Amino acid sequence: MPIEDLSRSDVVMAEPDASVGDLAAKMDDENVGSVVITEDGSPVGIVTDRDLTVRVLAEETDPIDQTAADVMTEDPETLEADAGFYQATNLMADHGIRRIPICEGDDLVGIITADDLTELIADEEQQLADVIRAQRPEY
Numbered sequence: 001m002p003i004e005d006l007s008r009s010d011v012v013m014a015e016p017d018a019s020v021g022d023l024a025a026k027m028d029d030e031n032v033g034s035v036v037i038t039e040d041g042s043p044v045g046i047v048t049d050r051d052l053t054v055r056v057l058a059e060e061t062d063p064i065d066q067t068a069a070d071v072m073t074e075d076p077e078t079l080e081a082d083a084g085f086y087q088a089t090n091l092m093a094d095h096g097i098r099r100i101p102i103c104e105g106d107d108l109v110g111i112i113t114a115d116d117l118t119e120l121i122a123d124e125e126q127q128l129a130d131v132i133r134a135q136r137p138e139y
Contacts, residue, residue, distance in 0.1 A: 003088050004081035006120060007102045007110035013038045016045065016069040020056055023047050023068055034099050036076070036108060037068045043101040043108050045072030078103045081110070085120075088112055 012030045014023060016037055023035050027049055037045035047068055055071040056063050077091055078101045088100055092114055102110035 001085060003079055003083045003102060003112055004110060006116060007112040009110045011036050011108060011111045014068055018068045020063040020066040020071060024052055036101050037072045038108055041108060042106040043076055043078060045074050046076040047072045076101055089117060
């Protein structure tokens with residue numbers, strides 16, 4: 001199954017000059033843990049709630065003076081829309097990341113998270129459990 005079938009198309013995005021305060025507010029409003037930073041529809045960075053904690057609060061920098069470009073992880077790992085589930089999990093494991101922007105060429109078309117993949121696995125396990133329950137004898 002291609003990752004585009006599992007990913008979310010409603011990616012929360014911002015420009016590199018967005019303020020840290022705007023990023024935090026956007027995460028709160030959209031109930032997400034990351035914002036993909038784009039230029040001309042292409043991902044150039046990602047800012048996570050952890051980035052805001054570690055790169056702003058822990059360093060005791062003034063958030064008023066900080067922008068997405070100051071705190072983002074540049075050149076985030078991405079996957080093409082036709083990549084598979086295992087490519088996504090391997091990329092997450094290899095790079096210690098929980099979110100992957102999904103692209104078609106240079107264009108951002110979605111995002112997949114570790115939570116999305118975990119939910120998929122749980123759904124698959126539930127379906128398997130239903131098969132087992134249906135076929136086992138009554139006790």
